[in-house]
Amino acid sequence: MDQLLQFVFSGLTVGAVYALVALGFTLIYNASDVINFAQGEFVMLGGMVTVFAHAAGMPLPLAAGLAVAVAIATGLALHRFAIEPARGADAVTLIIITIGASILIRGLAQIAFDRQFHRFPAFSGEDPIALLGATVLPQSLWVLGGAAAIVAALRLFMDKTLLGKAVRATAANRLAARLVGIDTALVLAIAFGASGAIGALAGILITPITLTSVGVGTLLALKGFAAAMLGGIGNPVGAVAGGIALGLLESLAAGFVSSTYKDAVAFLLIIAVLFALPQGLFGRRAIERV
Amino acid sequence: MPRLSARDATLLLLLAALVALPLLLPSSFHLRVASLVWIQALAAVGLNLLMGLAGQVSLGHAGFFGIGAYAVALGPRHLGLDPLLAAVVGLVGAAGLALLVGRPILRLRGHYLAVATLGLGVLVWLVLNSEVELTGGPDGIQVPRLVLFGMRVAGAESWYWISGTALLLGVWLALNLEDSPLGRALRALHDSEVAARVAGIDVARAKLVVFVIAAAYAALAGSLLALFNRFVTPQVADFLHSIELVSMVVIGGLGSASGAIVGAAILTVLPQALTVFHEYEQAVLGLLIILFMIFLRQGIVPGLASLTWRRAAA
Numbered sequence: 001m002d003q004l005l006q007f008v009f010s011g012l013t014v015g016a017v018y019a020l021v022a023l024g025f026t027l028i029y030n031a032s033d034v035i036n037f038a039q040g041e042f043v044m045l046g047g048m049v050t051v052f053a054h055a056a057g058m059p060l061p062l063a064a065g066l067a068v069a070v071a072i073a074t075g076l077a078l079h080r081f082a083i084e085p086a087r088g089a090d091a092v093t094l095i096i097i098t099i100g101a102s103i104l105i106r107g108l109a110q111i112a113f114d115r116q117f118h119r120f121p122a123f124s125g126e127d128p129i130a131l132l133g134a135t136v137l138p139q140s141l142w143v144l145g146g147a148a149a150i151v152a153a154l155r156l157f158m159d160k161t162l163l164g165k166a167v168r169a170t171a172a173n174r175l176a177a178r179l180v181g182i183d184t185a186l187v188l189a190i191a192f193g194a195s196g197a198i199g200a201l202a203g204i205l206i207t208p209i210t211l212t213s214v215g216v217g218t219l220l221a222l223k224g225f226a227a228a229m230l231g232g233i234g235n236p237v238g239a240v241a242g243g244i245a246l247g248l249l250e251s252l253a254a255g256f257v258s259s260t261y262k263d264a265v266a267f268l269l270i271i272a273v274l275f276a277l278p279q280g281l282f283g284r285r286a287i288e289r290v
Numbered sequence: 291m292p293r294l295s296a297r298d299a300t301l302l303l304l305l306a307a308l309v310a311l312p313l314l315l316p317s318s319f320h321l322r323v324a325s326l327v328w329i330q331a332l333a334a335v336g337l338n339l340l341m342g343l344a345g346q347v348s349l350g351h352a353g354f355f356g357i358g359a360y361a362v363a364l365g366p367r368h369l370g371l372d373p374l375l376a377a378v379v380g381l382v383g384a385a386g387l388a389l390l391v392g393r394p395i396l397r398l399r400g401h402y403l404a405v406a407t408l409g410l411g412v413l414v415w416l417v418l419n420s421e422v423e424l425t426g427g428p429d430g431i432q433v434p435r436l437v438l439f440g441m442r443v444a445g446a447e448s449w450y451w452i453s454g455t456a457l458l459l460g461v462w463l464a465l466n467l468e469d470s471p472l473g474r475a476l477r478a479l480h481d482s483e484v485a486a487r488v489a490g491i492d493v494a495r496a497k498l499v500v501f502v503i504a505a506a507y508a509a510l511a512g513s514l515l516a517l518f519n520r521f522v523t524p525q526v527a528d529f530l531h532s533i534e535l536v537s538m539v540v541i542g543g544l545g546s547a548s549g550a551i552v553g554a555a556i557l558t559v560l561p562q563a564l565t566v567f568h569e570y571e572q573a574v575l576g577l578l579i580i581l582f583m584i585f586l587r588q589g590i591v592p593g594l595a596s597l598t599w600r601r602a603a604a
Binding site: 107261264270 | 401412578584
């Protein structure tokens with residue numbers, strides 16, 4: 001029982017990160033129909049920039065702020081220089097562009113940083129807290145709290161601000177949004193920038209636990225994509241639920257079945273779910289008009 | 291004189307390139323790179339049938355490639371099979387896997403199909419990477435030398451001709467398939483599945499057949515690559531290789547067999563050429579992929595073809 005709880009805690013922690021990556025996917029997909037495989041690189045940038053800025057003597061909060069700024073700038077540049085010029089291209093072409101972008105970002109990061117694994121100290125100490133017979137790292141609470149705060153902030157932004165409503169309108173119908181005077185180019189930029197920020201925050205929160213290196217982005221992007229699809233692509237609630245579910249299952253599988261194949265869980269799960277529900281867990285059935 | 295059909299022109303052009311290249315290439319290193327191009331092109335030509343003709347994406351095709359590659363490594367080692375027989379086993383195994391998972395997977399569309407094939411590919415890679423006892427794990431494994439007609443195949447030149455012949459046969463088969471009833475059925479369902487179904491095409495079956503064929507192409511290419519390198523690592527089955535294969539097809543031009551070969555040539559030669567950039571290699575590769583996709587969206591071969599056609603019409 002204690003063991004189960006332990007796996008649940010670690011699953012929730014990892015799941016929160018998957019949820020944030022999936023949320024980033026969803027944000028960009030809703031605004032532009034682009035599946036952004038460079039999403040994992042935002043997470044990598046968040047961790048790596050913080051590590052190196054902190055090592056250069058910057059206080060941790062400032063270093064983290066710089067990392068978020070770098071990721072936002074990367075997201076904006078990705079949109080401006082890679083996605084925007086290819087407007088109207090088909091889905092596969094756009095996927096290849098974002099994968100090309102992720103190779104480019106990783107390549108540049110390799111030059112700027114190094115290939116080692118890094119971490120920085122946890123935000124509030126490393127002593128595990130005993131909870132219901134299991135233990136939790138204080139940083140895990142930071143991850144969960146941070147993820148919840150990000151999701152809540154995004155929700156508030158979408159529901160309460162004019163700009164957020166513009167983003168939602170654009171997601172619902174781009175042409176209609178433009179007709180009522182919404183600046184869809186601005187909305188796209190916001191989506192890419194916000195995705196970058198969310199990814200970077202996820203990277204900053206998780207690095208003290210899992211460490212980071214230039215290569216962490218690829219697998220995170222694949223799993224985040226799986227999580228987003230699990231919830232039904234384009235559905236923010238589904239993305240968060242998919243991410244948490246994925247993290248929990250992965251952790252339980254690693255604990256009770258095989259830690260070698262913990263990475264397989266995400267992909268087995270997504271294939272199994274799609275076999276049963278071809279539109280994802282929360283996706284709506286698409287009807288083709290002939 | 292009757293005009294050459296596009297099909298015969300493609301085959302003749304490939305044959306001419308095949309014969310002429312050894313005369314132009316200065317060293318056995320270049321011959322080895324050319325062999326690599328033929329092998330990757332074989333996989334790309336198969337994938338093009340699935341993507342270009344039938345319009346179904348696969349982001350996990352390197353999984354089938356990996357099955358072929360590891361068949362010739364593991365068959366001789368663990369079962370005492372002849373490498374050639376092991377390649378056949380790998381081909382049948384990959385086709386069998388495609389047959390098994392093809393029907394439920396191909397029911398999916400668009401991004402859902404992409405993520406399901408991606409998952410399949412990653413699972414194959416994970417098994418190859420994790421079963422250290424069986425596959426040697428991330429460090430890779432030795433592959434025995436190929437024996438053909440009692441002769442051990444060695445040397446860049448032999449491999450050039452073997453891989454070249456395999457590609458020529460593969461392209462010939464692919465072009466025939468495009469002109470067959472199955473090819474027409476696939477083109478029809480590419481345009482509209484509903485319309486194809488109304489016209490009496492068994493859409494699920496047609497998609498399944500082309501998926502199995504594309505998997506067989508990839509497996510054969512994988513076997514050839516492993517035998518050629520005499521060594522194989524799980525990298526042949528990883529996500530990046532799947533993406534390379536898809537990029538070859540798209541960069542060369544979806545739906546064009548010669549495009550797939552051109553795409554394979556570019557993405558195989560480019561990394562060799564980029565080694566002069568040392569640490570900038572990856573960044574430059576990523577940048578070039580983006581630029582190709584932005585500025586040659588149709589793909590190189592169809593892009594050039596429409597350009598010359600326009601000039602001829604003017």
